Amino acid sequence: MSQPVPESNNPADVRMRGFVQRSTVDEVLAWLDGVLAPLARELVPIVTAGGRVLAEDVMAGCDVPGFERSMMDGYAVVAEHTLGAAPYQRIRFSVVDQSLPGRPAKRSIDRGSVIRIMTGAPLPAGADAVLPAELTEADGDDIWVQGEVSPGKNVGQVGEDIGQGCVILSAPRRLRPQDIGVLSSVGIAEVPAYRQPNVRIVVTGDELLPAGTTPSGYQITDANGPMLQALCARDGGLPVNPGIVPDQPEAIRAAMNEDVDVVLVSGGSSVGQEDHAPLLLARDGELRFHGIAMRPSSPAGMGRLGSRLVFLLPGNPVSCLCAYDFFAGRAIRALGGRDPDWPYRSVHRTLRRKLVSAVGRVDYARVRLIDDQVEPLAISGASILSSTSRADGFVIIPADSEGYAAGSLVETWLYQP
Amino acid sequence: MSQPVPESNNPADVRMRGFVQRSTVDEVLAWLDGVLAPLARELVPIVTAGGRVLAEDVMAGCDVPGFERSMMDGYAVVAEHTLGAAPYQRIRFSVVDQSLPGRPAKRSIDRGSVIRIMTGAPLPAGADAVLPAELTEADGDDIWVQGEVSPGKNVGQVGEDIGQGCVILSAPRRLRPQDIGVLSSVGIAEVPAYRQPNVRIVVTGDELLPAGTTPSGYQITDANGPMLQALCARDGGLPVNPGIVPDQPEAIRAAMNEDVDVVLVSGGSSVGQEDHAPLLLARDGELRFHGIAMRPSSPAGMGRLGSRLVFLLPGNPVSCLCAYDFFAGRAIRALGGRDPDWPYRSVHRTLRRKLVSAVGRVDYARVRLIDDQVEPLAISGASILSSTSRADGFVIIPADSEGYAAGSLVETWLYQP
Numbered sequence: 001m002s003q004p005v006p007e008s009n010n011p012a013d014v015r016m017r018g019f020v021q022r023s024t025v026d027e028v029l030a031w032l033d034g035v036l037a038p039l040a041r042e043l044v045p046i047v048t049a050g051g052r053v054l055a056e057d058v059m060a061g062c063d064v065p066g067f068e069r070s071m072m073d074g075y076a077v078v079a080e081h082t083l084g085a086a087p088y089q090r091i092r093f094s095v096v097d098q099s100l101p102g103r104p105a106k107r108s109i110d111r112g113s114v115i116r117i118m119t120g121a122p123l124p125a126g127a128d129a130v131l132p133a134e135l136t137e138a139d140g141d142d143i144w145v146q147g148e149v150s151p152g153k154n155v156g157q158v159g160e161d162i163g164q165g166c167v168i169l170s171a172p173r174r175l176r177p178q179d180i181g182v183l184s185s186v187g188i189a190e191v192p193a194y195r196q197p198n199v200r201i202v203v204t205g206d207e208l209l210p211a212g213t214t215p216s217g218y219q220i221t222d223a224n225g226p227m228l229q230a231l232c233a234r235d236g237g238l239p240v241n242p243g244i245v246p247d248q249p250e251a252i253r254a255a256m257n258e259d260v261d262v263v264l265v266s267g268g269s270s271v272g273q274e275d276h277a278p279l280l281l282a283r284d285g286e287l288r289f290h291g292i293a294m295r296p297s298s299p300a301g302m303g304r305l306g307s308r309l310v311f312l313l314p315g316n317p318v319s320c321l322c323a324y325d326f327f328a329g330r331a332i333r334a335l336g337g338r339d340p341d342w343p344y345r346s347v348h349r350t351l352r353r354k355l356v357s358a359v360g361r362v363d364y365a366r367v368r369l370i371d372d373q374v375e376p377l378a379i380s381g382a383s384i385l386s387s388t389s390r391a392d393g394f395v396i397i398p399a400d401s402e403g404y405a406a407g408s409l410v411e412t413w414l415y416q417p
Numbered sequence: 418m419s420q421p422v423p424e425s426n427n428p429a430d431v432r433m434r435g436f437v438q439r440s441t442v443d444e445v446l447a448w449l450d451g452v453l454a455p456l457a458r459e460l461v462p463i464v465t466a467g468g469r470v471l472a473e474d475v476m477a478g479c480d481v482p483g484f485e486r487s488m489m490d491g492y493a494v495v496a497e498h499t500l501g502a503a504p505y506q507r508i509r510f511s512v513v514d515q516s517l518p519g520r521p522a523k524r525s526i527d528r529g530s531v532i533r534i535m536t537g538a539p540l541p542a543g544a545d546a547v548l549p550a551e552l553t554e555a556d557g558d559d560i561w562v563q564g565e566v567s568p569g570k571n572v573g574q575v576g577e578d579i580g581q582g583c584v585i586l587s588a589p590r591r592l593r594p595q596d597i598g599v600l601s602s603v604g605i606a607e608v609p610a611y612r613q614p615n616v617r618i619v620v621t622g623d624e625l626l627p628a629g630t631t632p633s634g635y636q637i638t639d640a641n642g643p644m645l646q647a648l649c650a651r652d653g654g655l656p657v658n659p660g661i662v663p664d665q666p667e668a669i670r671a672a673m674n675e676d677v678d679v680v681l682v683s684g685g686s687s688v689g690q691e692d693h694a695p696l697l698l699a700r701d702g703e704l705r706f707h708g709i710a711m712r713p714s715s716p717a718g719m720g721r722l723g724s725r726l727v728f729l730l731p732g733n734p735v736s737c738l739c740a741y742d743f744f745a746g747r748a749i750r751a752l753g754g755r756d757p758d759w760p761y762r763s764v765h766r767t768l769r770r771k772l773v774s775a776v777g778r779v780d781y782a783r784v785r786l787i788d789d790q791v792e793p794l795a796i797s798g799a800s801i802l803s804s805t806s807r808a809d810g811f812v813i814i815p816a817d818s819e820g821y822a823a824g825s826l827v828e829t830w831l832y833q834p
Contacts, residue, residue: 046628047658050647064803066632071798100691101732102624104635118691120624120732120800122635161801169806176832177651178805181644181734185637185802189629207519207537211463212606215483218521218539220602227598230467234594241464274517274535315518315537317598345762381488383537384578385602386481388595389586415593 019271019291022298024399025326025362028289032302032327035309036334038172039197039261043190050180051236052193053337054171060186063159068123070099071154075114075136075143076127079151090137090144099124114143123155130154162186172337194337197261199232201225201241204252204277205267205315208244223385224266224313224320231321235329235343236336237262249276256280256305261335263308264328267315270299277312281305293399294362296382297323309335317385322364344393344413349374354406357397366391367412374412391415436688436708439715441816442743442779445706449719449744452726453751455589456614456678460607467597468653469610470754471588477603480576485540487516488571492531492553492560493544496568507554507561516541531560540572547571579603589754611754614678616649618642618658621669621694622684622732625661640802641683641730641737648738652746652760653753654679666693673697673722678752680725681745684732687716694729698722710816711779713799714740726752734802739781761810761830766791772821774814783808784829791829808832 041055070076076099085091097105098116105115108125115124123130128151135147162168168186169179175191183191203225207218215221225241232239245255247268256263256277265277271290278301281287285305290312292300296319301312311328313320325342334340352375357363366377369392376395377387393414397403404410458472487493493516502508514522515533522532525542532541540547545568552564579585585603586596592608600608620642624635632638642658649656662672664685673680673694682694688707695718698704702722707729709717713736718729728745730737742759751757769792774780783794786809793812794804810831814820821827 047643047646050650062632064632065637065800067635069800071800100624101622102636120637156798156800162803168803174833175647176806177644177647178734178738178802178832180647181640181738182803182806184628184643185632185640185734187626187629187631187638205518207517209604211601212604214604215479215481215602218484219519220482221604223598223602226464226601227594229464230592230594230597233467317595317602321595321598381573383482383486383488383573385595386579386585386599389593389599415595416591 019298022291022293023289024293026399028292028302028327029330031288032330033340035304036331036340038337039195039335041192042195044193046180046184046188046191049175049183049191049193050177052175052191053236054169054173054175054192055194055337056192057167057170058183058188058191060162060164060166060168062186063164064162064185065156065158065160068158069156070117070119070121070123070130071156072130072132073118074133074154075131076105076109076117076124077114077129077131077145077149078109078111078127079129079149079153081111082129082131082145082148085145085148087146090146092139092142092144094142097124128152128155174338194335197237197332197335198259199237199239199262199264199332200255200258200260201228201232201239202252202255202263202265202277203241203244203267204247204265205244206247208267210243223317224315227317227321228264228266228313228324231324231329232264232332235332236338237332247274247276249280252276253280253284256308256310257284260308262328262331263305263310264313264324265310266313266320269301269312269314281310281312285310293360294322294326294364295357296364297326300327302327314382316382318366318382318388321385321388325364342413344415346411346413348409349412351376351404351406351408351410354403355395355397355410356403357401359402360399362399363397363403365395365397366393367395368392369412374410388415436715439708439710440706441710443816445709445719445744446747448705449747450757452721453748453757455754456612456752458609459612461610463597463601463605463608466592466600466608466610467594469592469608470653471586471590471592471609472611472754473609474584474587475600475605475608477579477581477583477585479603480581481579481602482573482575482577485575486573487534487536487538487540487547488573489547489549490535491550491571492548493522493526493534493541494531494546494548494562494566495526495528495544496546496566496570498528499546499548499562499565502562502565504563507563509556509559509561511559514541545569545572591755611752614654614749614752615676616654616656616679616681616749617672617675617677618645618649618656619669619672619680619682619694620658620661620684621664621682622661623664625684627660640734641732644734644738645681645683645730645741648741648746649681649749652749653755654749664691664693666697669693670697670701673725673727674701677725679745679748680722680727681730681741682727683730683737686718686729686731698727698729702727710777711739711743711781712774713781714743717744719744731799733799735783735799735805738802738805742781759830761832763828763830765826766829768793768821768823768825768827771823772812772814772827774818774820776819777816779816780814780820782812782814783810784812785809786829791827805832
């Protein structure tokens with residue numbers, strides 16, 4: 001594990017010395033995956049459970065359908081009574097009642113009678129098949145039947161959709177709209193789902209103006225707070241961001257100690273005296289990593305404070321996004337029971353220009369797709385947030401690689417599918 | 418355009434006759450795409466704008482950064498003053514001030530002096546470059562400089578991220594988290610986005626019990642209402658579903674006339690006397706299509722009632738999902754400015770068993786992915802909603818095809834990527 005260098009009286013001197021040693025991305029991910037587990041379950045009303053992740057298998061408490069039902073519009077009959085019916089040997093039946101969905105027939109069937117029935121309606125007592133209307137001809141209150149049916153024909157059996165006691169859906173499954181329908185059909189009112197992590201976004205920096213403010217003088221408007229809120233919401237977290245936190249240890253400490261599952265600190269993550277969060281985390285909790293062999297985001301850190309996972313994200317907006325993508329987003333997804341891997345789709349494309357990196361460091365290079373090839377962005381410093389809007393996605397250059405030559409086939413992760 | 422057959426005194430008789438003529442899926446989609454246009458724009462607070470669709474291009478009202486800033490930790494210098502500096506010919510400077518982000522130096526630079534500077538901090542008056550800390554050696558309040566820098570080195574120029582007056586993001590773009598950051602960085606407080614369609618879900622059927630109720634007797638629990646709510650929310654609509662509407666014309670009429678953009682009627686969509694919605698729509702508005710050459714969902718219909726788009730979705734839950742996927746979802750996405758096409762990803766896979774269809778009809782066949790092949794679901798009637806949960810996706814068999822032989826490569830749409 002890497003450590004910040006000791007304090008000195010001169011913030012700049014301290015910060016300029018940088019990190020004594022950086023951890024590798026693999027080390028950080030291995031630790032993170034070791035401590036991540038889905039949060040406790042909670043019961044969620046079914047109409048709001050779309051997209052949530054099942055925390056337990058769900059079993060059916062009843063059969064669906066709970067009664068024999070007709071699969072088509074026609075006539076409920078005793079199949080045996082139709083034996084021998086044919087166009088040249090029609091059999092006459094009287095229609096004695098009708099069965100509609102939710103409104104069953106009152107009468108039952110005996111020889112010589114049928115009951116008109118609609119799709120989804122319950123099969124009347126005595127009937128064992130449904131005769132399609134096409135095999136009949138109406139004649140007043142009677143019908144002429146000109147074909148046979150076999151027992152069970154056009155009848156939906158009890159439990160044919162869902163059988164009582166069967167597992168309908170298994171955990172951990174992210175619920176699709178049709179899953180909600182299936183759960184509703186067995187009468188489930190609330191679904192056991194993993195709790196969504198509460199995420200406190202702690203944006204620090206005396207140079208920052210709140211979102212929605214025009215930047216002026218030497219102050220810049222906070223970009224990381226709103227971006228992190230949107231990232232967190234996308235990944236199933238419940239972000240809380242009451243505004244910029246003053247660059248004072250006690251204010252930052254109070255914000256980091258709120259009752260949440262995850263703390264994202266943006267800015268002040270490095271090793272200078274102005275960088276309070278790492279020192280606070282090291283003192284009050286565990287600063288597990290600080291300084292990571294990657295670009296951008298090398299000053300990122302993480303650790304634990306009580307039961308909270310704390311991510312120290314660099315203030316530079318591209319670094320902030322990158323550190324979120326690599327670490328914090330993974331945690332938020334995993335805590336909520338989702339697939340921890342990137343919510344991005346990847347494609348393989350040919351590089352138009354070489355991508356240079358350094359051995360020992362993971363690179364997160366923003367790229368555009370042009371004519372089905374991949375073009376690294378020319379201006380892509382960690383301070384150029386607009387590069388991530390211009391980019392269609394990114395290419396990862398692993399730590400053991402010096403980069404890729406032009407013409408290489410590279411895996412490209414797309415910000416938007 | 419197809420029409421329901423005329424009324425008769427016997428609901429079953431009427432319904433059994435079915436549709437006189439069915440419209441093709443292509444006809445329906447052509448009409449739908451002709452009437453769909455994004456809704457009016459509204460201003461959305463930036464912190465809640467993630468995932469919304471920009472209704473206008475957004476221009477930058479200011480430069481980002483708005484001042485020259487340091488790209489690294491080091492010393493702000495006049496580049497010319499470092500000329501000739503080398504490890505064997507060090508030049509001594511006094512450090513007269515420091516510049517931190519948001520806290521600029523008070524002093525300016527003259528020959529013999531430098532100002533300590535942090536990444537992101539404003540370049541002090543007089544300076545034109547930043548000397549990396551590695552090229553210096555501290556000596557009390559002075560530093561020894563052992564290397565040259567050229568003018569502009571390690572300095573971020575005004576507007577290098579975003580230039581004032583430039584278009585930052587173009588409509589229609591679905592906003593990514595980093596876009597929110599970019600918009601915030603130029604001081605934008607509210608984003609012009611297409612309004613999200615309000616969608617009234619009208620679930621009808623005397624056989625239905627409300628979601629959350631255990632099915633009993635001949636009643637079944639509503640599956641379509643919660644499913645449609647989840648589908649609609651996924652596609653950017655704002656669903657309203659106050660509960661099951663009694664199977665009475667005036668109740669259905671009142672629900673269809675609420676102040677919304679889209680009405681989804683579930684159940685009672687066919688041509689019997691119990692099927693009120695098509696008759697109401699034909700009388701009060703326009704029943705543009707009724708009966709579509711597809712399976713499932715052939716009794717689906719659609720039209721307009723005032724400014725509302727009305728979709729008549731069959732009560733059978735698989736038909737309901739299919740008709741939503743083909744038509745209603747397309748409308749909801751397009752009204753909100755999103756890509757109208759399916760929000761599903763497709764892959765090409767080999768069929769394990771043949772898929773049979775009929776020429777003249779579009780089929781929506783639920784399938785599973787097994788060992789990287791596609792297996793059609795054995796039980797897949799329109800009443801078996803659980804088939805859509807068991808399915809990984811679906812294969813479309815177009816109207817001009819009799820189906821696909823085993824071993825064919827087919828495009829498979831995945832419910833979940």
